[in-house]
Every structure is written in C-alpha cells, then in structure tokens.
Amino acid sequence: MSKIQVNNTAALGQVIDQEQVAALRPAAEAAALKLEQGTGLGNDFLGWLHLPSSITPDFLNDIEATAQSLRSKCQYVVTIGIGGSYLGAKAVIEALADNFAAYKPATTHVLFAGNNIGEDYLYDLIDLLKGKQFGIIVISKSGTTTEPSIAFRLLKDMLEQQVGKAEAATRIVAVTDARRGALRGLATQEGYKTYVIPDNVGGRFSVLTPVGLLPIAVAGYDIKALVEGAVEMEKAGGDDIFTYATTRNALYRAGRKIELLVNFNPKLHYFAEWWKQLYGESEGKDHKGIFPAACDFTTDLHSMGQWIQDGERTIYETVISVGEPAHSVVIPDDKANLDGLNFIAGKHVDYVNKMAELGTRLAHVDGGVPNLLITVPALKEKYLGQLIYFFEKACGVSGYILDVNPFNQPGVEAYKKNMFALLDKPGYEAESKAIKAKLGK
Numbered sequence: 143m144s145k146i147q148v149n150n151t152a153a154l155g156q157v158i159d160q161e162q163v164a165a166l167r168p169a170a171e172a173a174a175l176k177l178e179q180g181t182g183l184g185n186d187f188l189g190w191l192h193l194p195s196s197i198t199p200d201f202l203n204d205i206e207a208t209a210q211s212l213r214s215k216c217q218y219v220v221t222i223g224i225g226g227s228y229l230g231a232k233a234v235i236e237a238l239a240d241n242f243a244a245y246k247p248a249t250t251h252v253l254f255a256g257n258n259i260g261e262d263y264l265y266d267l268i269d270l271l272k273g274k275q276f277g278i279i280v281i282s283k284s285g286t287t288t289e290p291s292i293a294f295r296l297l298k299d300m301l302e303q304q305v306g307k308a309e310a311a312t313r314i315v316a317v318t319d320a321r322r323g324a325l326r327g328l329a330t331q332e333g334y335k336t337y338v339i340p341d342n343v344g345g346r347f348s349v350l351t352p353v354g355l356l357p358i359a360v361a362g363y364d365i366k367a368l369v370e371g372a373v374e375m376e377k378a379g380g381d382d383i384f385t386y387a388t389t390r391n392a393l394y395r396a397g398r399k400i401e402l403l404v405n406f407n408p409k410l411h412y413f414a415e416w417w418k419q420l421y422g423e424s425e426g427k428d429h430k431g432i433f434p435a436a437c438d439f440t441t442d443l444h445s446m447g448q449w450i451q452d453g454e455r456t457i458y459e460t461v462i463s464v465g466e467p468a469h470s471v472v473i474p475d476d477k478a479n480l481d482g483l484n485f486i487a488g489k490h491v492d493y494v495n496k497m498a499e500l501g502t503r504l505a506h507v508d509g510g511v512p513n514l515l516i517t518v519p520a521l522k523e524k525y526l527g528q529l530i531y532f533f534e535k536a537c538g539v540s541g542y543i544l545d546v547n548p549f550n551q552p553g554v555e556a557y558k559k560n561m562f563a564l565l566d567k568p569g570y571e572a573e574s575k576a577i578k579a580k581l582g583k
C-alpha cells in the first residue's frame with residue numbers, strides 16, 4: 143500500500159537526540175491505549191477514533207445522492223460554518239481543486255460563508271448570488287454559533303425570495319447535533335434534509351462526518367476514496383503517528399514552542415489552517431501547548447524566510463512534501479537566454495520546486511531549525527484521508543503526552559461572553575453591566 147510517511151532524522155542531533163524521542167515512546171503508547179480504552183481526559187469525545195471504519199457504503203451513497211441533487215439544481219452551493227464546521231471541507235476541496243477553479247466554468251461552485259462577520263464579505267456574496275441558482279449547506283454542531291447563524295439568516299431569506307419557500311427547503315441541507323441547538327429546531331420545522339454530527343465527535347475532528355463529506359462531494363470529489371485512505375491509516379496505526387507525536391513533544395520540552403507546518407504546494411494552504419485548529423484547540427490550554435503556525439513555500443521564503451533561518455530559535459519545522467504533481471509543465475529552452483534560465487530548460491517545474499524544498503530543509507537545519515518530514519505520494523483523496531486521520535490520532539496521542547484534555551476548548555468562550563455582553567444578548571445582563579462598567583460606559 144502506498145502511503146504517507148514520516149521521517150524525523152533531520153529533527154535529531156542539535157536540539158534533541160534519538161534517546162529523548164525514544165524516552166517518550168512509552169508515554170505515547172500509554173496515550174494510544176488510553177484513547178483505545180477510553181480512559182483518558184475528554185473520553186466522551188472519542189467518536190473520531192474508529193469513525194472511518196464505521197462508515198458504511200450506504201451512508202456514503204446517501205451523501206453522494208444529496209450532493210448530486212444539489213449539483214443538479216445549483217450553480218453555487220454555499221457551505222455555511224466556522225472552525226471545525228468549515229476548515230476540513232475547505233482544506234480538502236482546496237487540496238484537490240484546480241487553483242483557478244473560481245474563474246473557470248464548473249457545474250457547481252462550492253463557496254464558504256459564516257466563517258467571519260465581514261459585512262462586505264456578505265454583501266459581495268449576496269451580490270454574486272442575485273438571480274443565480276444556489277443552495278445552502280448549513281453546518282453547526284452546537285447549532286447556535288453566531289457567525290454561521292447570521293450568514294444563514296441572510297441567505298435563507300434571499301433563497302426563499304428567489305425560488306419560494308417550498309423549493310428553498312429542497313436546496314437547504316442542515317448538518318447539526320441530533321437533538322440540541324437552534325439549527326436542529328429550525329431544520330425540523332422547515333423540513334430540511336439533515337445529517338447528524340455525532341455527540342462524541344468534536345468539531346475539529348469532524349471532517350470525516352457529513353460536516354466535511356457533503357461539501358466535498360458537492361465539489362465533485364471522491365469521498366469513498368477519502369474515507370478509504372482514513373480507514374487504511376486507522377488500521378495501520380502506530381509507528382509514524384508515534385514518531386510525529388514523540389518528536390514534537392521532545393522538541394517542545396527542549397524549548398521549541400512553535401511548530402511551523404510548511405508546504406511547497408499552494409493547494410495545501412487550507413490544510414494547514416485545518417491543522418492549526420486541530421492542534422491549537424487541542425493542546426493550547428492550562429498555559430501549555432505548542433503554538434501551531436504555518437507557511438506556504440516558496441512564497442513565504444521571500445517574506446518569512448529571514449526569520450526562520452536566523453531569528454529566535456524557538457521553532458521547529460514540519461514539511462509536508464507532495465511526491466508527484468497532478469500535471470506536467472516543462473520549462474522551455476530560449477535561444478537568447480536573456481533571463482539566464484537555460485540551466486533549467488527542459489526540466490519540470492516540480493523538479494525545481496523539489497530542489498528548493500531540499501535546499502530549504504538543509505538550510506533551515508543548518509540554521510538550527512529541527513526538521514520533520516511528512517511525505518504524501520500525491521494530492522489525491524486517498525492520501526488526504528490518510529493524512530487527516532494521521533494528524534487526528536497523533537493529536538490525541540500528543541495531547542495526552544502533554545497531559546491536557548485534547549478534546550475540549552473552554553478558552554474559546556471568553557470572547558463570546560464579552561461579545562454577547564456588548565451586544566446586550568438576553569441572558570447576559572450581569573455581564574453587560576460589568577463590561578460596560580469596565581469600559582467606563
């Protein structure tokens with residue numbers, strides 16, 4: 143089976159050595175056992191652990207049928223959601239899509255909303271959708287998150303005005319909790335097709351539920367292959383996951399507080415955004431946790447490269463290296479050679495990129511930045527499925543090694559409480575009074 147692979151050789155020898163990594167192996171194995179037996183912190187949120195192998199062909203067929211029905215009617219399908227209800231689908235679609243898909247004709251374009259509170263963002267989206275055939279996938283585990291609720295209120299209204307309430311109901315799909323939350327009530331009342339986010343799967347671990355699968359299917363990608371890849375990784379278990387989890391924890395203990403996830407393929411930009419939420423929300427608590435950062439290379443080598451090479455030595459790098467590009471572009475020969483590029487004439491662009499990648503890894507290691515390497519054979523559904531499960535499992539293992547609950551996110555509520563207090567939300571009267579006093583209002 144071809145699969146993703148992890149190599150920590152270039153992370154060893156300067157800041158940490160193999161013994162320090164090996165010393166964490168028993169903790170990693172104990173962590174994996176805790177996950178398996180459900181005896182660790184946050185054990186009511188372990189539904190993701192055997193999720194891939196529990197997905198049935200019938201379930202995937204049903205999602206594909208819903209996707210097909212939306213595709214048959216809609217030029218645009220707006221996926222409304224934020225955080226874990228957005229980043230997984232965005233990451234996979236961007237990794238698989240034509241870089242210029244937005245400017246090329248397509249049966250159906252998948253757009254995203256409800257992931258910000260930008261008035262102009264919503265204005266521009268509404269402007270685009272005026273008079274167009276569109277549908278909505280509204281996703282919220284809690285069913286009460288402010289950003290997607292605002293976007294859904296606006297777009298639902300617009301869709302009903304454009305096609306009538308009955309037709310609109312056939313173009314709206316809700317993905318939410320089985321019982322709780324405003325979205326569940328609304329979907330039941332309006333008769334929308336719905337999918338359930340299982341109680342025991344947290345948002346940032348939910349990409350392989352309909353949260354990610356439905357938008358990915360609407361965008362035209364093979365969700366069966368995606369799940370197949372995840373199942374392979376679920377069954378393969380072990381070594382690569384332990385290598386990643388133990389190496390990053392050893393680096394953290396040696397003072398490397400920032401992990402920089404880098405790619406040499408712009409299609410992976412949002413994969414890093416998904417990874418940032420997965421690791422940031424899982425590990426950043428109790429005043430602990432590696433800070434998850436990301437760069438797109440070679441682009442950011444021309445902006446962040448100086449800092450990475452030569453700045454404060456608190457970072458290490460994890461490179462996601464893609465084996466094969468999907469297409470072939472060769473650099474042409476030029477008789478005049480005014481740009482001096484004939485030394486690479488006849489070479490594939492990806493060959494140059496790979497030399498940039500190797501040169502960068504060597505330079506950064508020389509500069510004191512330990513380097514972890516994750517190789518992915520190609521940007522295809524199956525390997526993305528492997529990569530998703532790999533990072534999820536390694537995150538659970540890592541979180542337990544760090545001795546935090548990797549499955550909650552209590553810190554996220556602080557800004558929400560202040561925002562609701564400032565907006566005078568009913569139920570927040572005492573907080574409103576307190577925050578206004580603090581602001582001298």
Ligand SMILES: O=P(O)(O)OC[C@H]1O[C@H](O)[C@H](O)[C@@H](O)[C@@H]1O
Pocket residue numbers: 224225226227281282283284285286287290345346423551554
């Ligand atoms: O799916 P929802 O309930 O709308 O939540 C969306 C996101 O918002 C939150 O504030 C959480 O921090 C995230 O973990 C979650 O993924």
